[in-house]
Amino acid sequence: MLKRNRYMDRGTCLVWVFGDYADYFQNRVTLQLIAKGKALASELGTRVGVVVLGEDIGQYVMEYVAHGADVIYAADNNALKDYDVELFTAVAASWVEIFRPEIFLAGATAFGRELFPRIAKRLRTGLSADCVALEIDRETGAFVQTTPAFGGDLLADVVTPVMRPQMATVHPGIFRELPHDPFALAELIHPPLPNLPERKIEVVRRRKEKARRASLTDAGVVIVGGKGVGSRANFDKLFQLAELLGGEVGATRPAVNAGWAGEERLLGQTGKSVRPRLLITIGTSGALQYTAGIRGSETVIAVNRDHSAPIFGLADLGIVGDADRILSLLIEELNRRL
Amino acid sequence: MHIAVCIKQVPDVAAVRIDRERMTIVREGVQNIINPSDYQALSLALALRAGLGGTLTVLTMGPPQSEEALFEAIAAGADRGVLLTDPCFAGADTLATSHVLARAISRLEPLPSVVFCGNNTTDSDTGHVGPQVAEELGLPQVCGIFEVQPESLQTLLAKRVRDGYLETIRAACPVLFTVKGVSEPVLLPGLGSLQSAFSAGSIVRWGRNELDLTMDETGLTGSATRVWRLRAAPHRTKGEILTGQAHDLVKEILKRLEAMSLVEEEQIHG
Ligand SMILES: Cc1cc2nc3c(=O)[nH]c(=O)nc-3n(C[C@H](O)[C@H](O)[C@H](O)COP(=O)(O)OP(=O)(O)OC[C@H]3O[C@@H](n4cnc5c(N)ncnc54)[C@H](O)[C@@H]3O)c2cc1C
Ligand SMILES: Nc1ncnc2c1ncn2[C@@H]1O[C@H](COP(=O)(O)O)[C@@H](O)[C@H]1O
Numbered sequence: 206m207l208k209r210n211r212y213m214d215r216g217t218c219l220v221w222v223f224g225d226y227a228d229y230f231q232n233r234v235t236l237q238l239i240a241k242g243k244a245l246a247s248e249l250g251t252r253v254g255v256v257v258l259g260e261d262i263g264q265y266v267m268e269y270v271a272h273g274a275d276v277i278y279a280a281d282n283n284a285l286k287d288y289d290v291e292l293f294t295a296v297a298a299s300w301v302e303i304f305r306p307e308i309f310l311a312g313a314t315a316f317g318r319e320l321f322p323r324i325a326k327r328l329r330t331g332l333s334a335d336c337v338a339l340e341i342d343r344e345t346g347a348f349v350q351t352t353p354a355f356g357g358d359l360l361a362d363v364v365t366p367v368m369r370p371q372m373a374t375v376h377p378g379i380f381r382e383l384p385h386d387p388f389a390l391a392e393l394i395h396p397p398l399p400n401l402p403e404r405k406i407e408v409v410r411r412r413k414e415k416a417r418r419a420s421l422t423d424a425g426v427v428i429v430g431g432k433g434v435g436s437r438a439n440f441d442k443l444f445q446l447a448e449l450l451g452g453e454v455g456a457t458r459p460a461v462n463a464g465w466a467g468e469e470r471l472l473g474q475t476g477k478s479v480r481p482r483l484l485i486t487i488g489t490s491g492a493l494q495y496t497a498g499i500r501g502s503e504t505v506i507a508v509n510r511d512h513s514a515p516i517f518g519l520a521d522l523g524i525v526g527d528a529d530r531i532l533s534l535l536i537e538e539l540n541r542r543l
Numbered sequence: 544m545h546i547a548v549c550i551k552q553v554p555d556v557a558a559v560r561i562d563r564e565r566m567t568i569v570r571e572g573v574q575n576i577i578n579p580s581d582y583q584a585l586s587l588a589l590a591l592r593a594g595l596g597g598t599l600t601v602l603t604m605g606p607p608q609s610e611e612a613l614f615e616a617i618a619a620g621a622d623r624g625v626l627l628t629d630p631c632f633a634g635a636d637t638l639a640t641s642h643v644l645a646r647a648i649s650r651l652e653p654l655p656s657v658v659f660c661g662n663n664t665t666d667s668d669t670g671h672v673g674p675q676v677a678e679e680l681g682l683p684q685v686c687g688i689f690e691v692q693p694e695s696l697q698t699l700l701a702k703r704v705r706d707g708y709l710e711t712i713r714a715a716c717p718v719l720f721t722v723k724g725v726s727e728p729v730l731l732p733g734l735g736s737l738q739s740a741f742s743a744g745s746i747v748r749w750g751r752n753e754l755d756l757t758m759d760e761t762g763l764t765g766s767a768t769r770v771w772r773l774r775a776a777p778h779r780t781k782g783e784i785l786t787g788q789a790h791d792l793v794k795e796i797l798k799r800l801e802a803m804s805l806v807e808e809e810q811i812h813g
Contacts, residue, residue, distance in 0.1 A: 212729075227706055265685070271777075276581045290674070290683075290684060291683060293679070297686055305558075312576055314706070315686070315687065315705050315706055316706070318670050318671075318686075319670075319674050319684065319686040319721075321671075321672045322637065322670070322671035322672075322673075322674035322675045322713055323675065323677070323684070324669075325638070325767075326638065326641065326674070326675040326678040326679060327678055329767070330638075330767050331636065331638065331768035332637070332638075332669075332765070332767075332768070333669075333670075333765030333768060334668070334669035334670065334671060335669075337546055341562070342801070346667070347771070351759055353776070354773065355666075357775065359775060359776065360773070360774050360775070360776050361772075361773050361774050362770070362771045362772050362773075362774070363766070363768050363769065363770055363771065364769050364771045365768050365769075367767070368767040370630050385734050404778050405683035405714065405715055405718070406683050406685060406712060406713070406714050406718075407712065407714075408710050408711070408712055409709050409710040409711045409712065409713050410709075410710065411699070411709070411710050411711075412708065412709055413709075425708075426805065450735060450805055450806075451805075468571065479735060482667050482803065483731060483799075483803060483805065484799075485796075493776050503721075504799070504803065505782075511785065512784060514679055516785055520782050520784075521782035521783075521799075522783055522785070522795065522796070523783065523784035523785065524783060524784075524785055524795070524796065525785065525786040525792075525793045526786075526789055527789070530721060530789045531793060531796075534789055534790065534793040535796060536796075538797060539751045539797075539806060542746070542806060542807065543683060
């Protein structure tokens with residue numbers, strides 16, 4: 206089935222992760238995927254490799270190795286200095302044809318979501334989008350890619366029965382990265398570059414949008430407000446509470462739509478995923494599109510005035526009460542204890 | 544300039560409910576609309592054509608009823624519609640969908656200089672189709688733009704927000720754009736254009752034969768992925784749910800925060 210070639214002599218490496226290092230691991234999803242890829246690889250009796258393209262990529266390569274990569278496939282080349290979807294597609298697709306990985310993963314970031322469809326199309330293989338779980342089915346050996354369907358109420362288990370590699374983009378924040386190991390070793394391969402297409406797209410200007418960017422995805426405490434918070438003034442109290450607990454503020458779709466919080470604070474299927482130690486969710490009903498983004502939280506406290514709200518189904522502590530009343534009292538009490 | 548826009552008719556998600564027993568979506572009484580980001584794409588395409596002149600063609604792949612979306616687009620100012628419909632197109636994943644769309648676009652006369660897609664659909668929500676159409680047509684792609692303007696006869700300037708940066712991008716035609724985040728897309732159907740929407744010949748229908756596609760290339764058989772099973776998203780086990788006086792409830796919250804060492808324990812005096 207699998208044609209061996211000279212690159213495979215030292216043991217196969219059939220689970221690949223695309224190295225997305227934009228903004229210096231801002232979203233850390235590549236590191237999370239290396240950890241998951243390693244687990245999948247060990248079930249398949251193979252190793253995990255990371256594809257790293259660019260110029261002066263040494264620092265990224267070292268970071269990937271320290272986080273568990275067994276093999277690095279690297280191109281350190283001036284022609285790849287600036288990301289271009291057609292150039293990166295050409296290189297990645299040609300390497301897949303040389304090494305024939307079984308599985309190829311990338312983060313479901315803006316980058317992954319525009320690059321991976323093109324690579325998959327060129328390779329005529331399947332791609333599932335924004336997965337929230339990945340596993341090898343014990344009975345059939347199938348690589349099962351779980352993606353939210355119908356706005357998150359259902360989960361679809363998707364397989365790619367025939368074509369290879371089996372490709373998936375994965376929601377950031379779902380898997381946990383391995384601890385940094387400065388002594389880790391890996392195999393470094395510099396595969397040949399294919400003929401590169403010319404660049405047709407040019408970034409003329411690039412400037413940071415709004416300086417303040419919530420580091421929500423890394424926060425240890427997250428306070429989320431939903432529609433039930435009721436007003437902008439009430440919502441502002443979430444920021445006070447977050448400040449008191451050293452946390453960050455997240456919001457549901459209706460809260461963002463009402464202008465109480467910026468789009469960058471949106472949690473859920475169409476927003477960010479968080480996995481804090483503590484998440485307090487206030488005035489949110491618990492729609493699956495929202496809870497998709499908070500499932501990784503260690504402890505969840507929910508406040509809702511409706512005792513039958515679905516959010517209580519995933520709360521470790523459910524508080525039936527008025528959002529504003531509870532918020533105000535809690536802030537008052539915390540201030541008193543300072 | 545010839546501009547093509549790929550639009551899809553989707554159920555109005557706000558109104559869709561899930562039947563969790565039967566694992567199906569309840570579409571009864573649910574209106575179909577043009578997918579929101581395709582609607583935005585159409586509004587950018589109309590503005591671009593208003594500046595440059597030329598022809599605007601809208602394409603959709605779907606069941607016969609999705610013709611409604613084409614009528615709506617023509618009423619808003621598109622010149623003609625192409626309905627890609629065939630029983631064998633059903634069940635397509637993004638690989639097969641993009642194949643049919645790309646084939647159809649490659650058959651348009653003259654070949655479009657700009658192709659627009661939405662960023663993603665609200666029903667399948669992969670965002671794959673735009674880049675995959677671009678790949679098959681050999682076009683460069685710029686994803687997630689919210690504005691585009693002509694710079695010269697052959698180049699366009701587009702804007703997008705990406706990873707927290709506002710980017711201005713120069714693209715040479717032919718090019719494919721996917722669109723999202725247009726703040727106020729408006730399509731205003733005028734009376735005259737409504738008439739032209741329903742005039743004969745403004746919509747053509749192409750199926751497998753017209754596009755010279757084999758069964759193996761389309762629909763479920765042309766797809767690389769299979770939905771193995773659908774299941775309800777799991778609920779976590781329930782914790783404690785407390786009712787009572789707000790003061791007592793807040794004390795319970797504080798106890799948890801103390802247990803997690805997030806706040807110091809209250810000093811008991813006296
Ligand atoms: C395709 C799709 C994708 C989506 N993606 C996302 C996403 O990424 N993120 C997201 O958040 N949503 C998303 N949504 C929307 C989602 O379905 C829900 O509509 C949304 O999460 C509900 O937000 P909410 O809980 O704030 O509001 P509501 O559902 O309106 O809930 C408000 C809650 O507040 C409670 N309440 C009211 N007043 C008070 C009070 N005074 N004190 C205490 N409690 C009170 C109510 O009992 C109620 O439970 C998506 C929807 C679709 C269709
Ligand atoms: N059946 C279809 N007919 C026409 N255009 C489509 C179709 N499916 C997807 N598209 C286009 O591809 C974009 C991305 O779709 P998706 O990959 O489903 O998220 C949409 O916004 C449309 O512009």
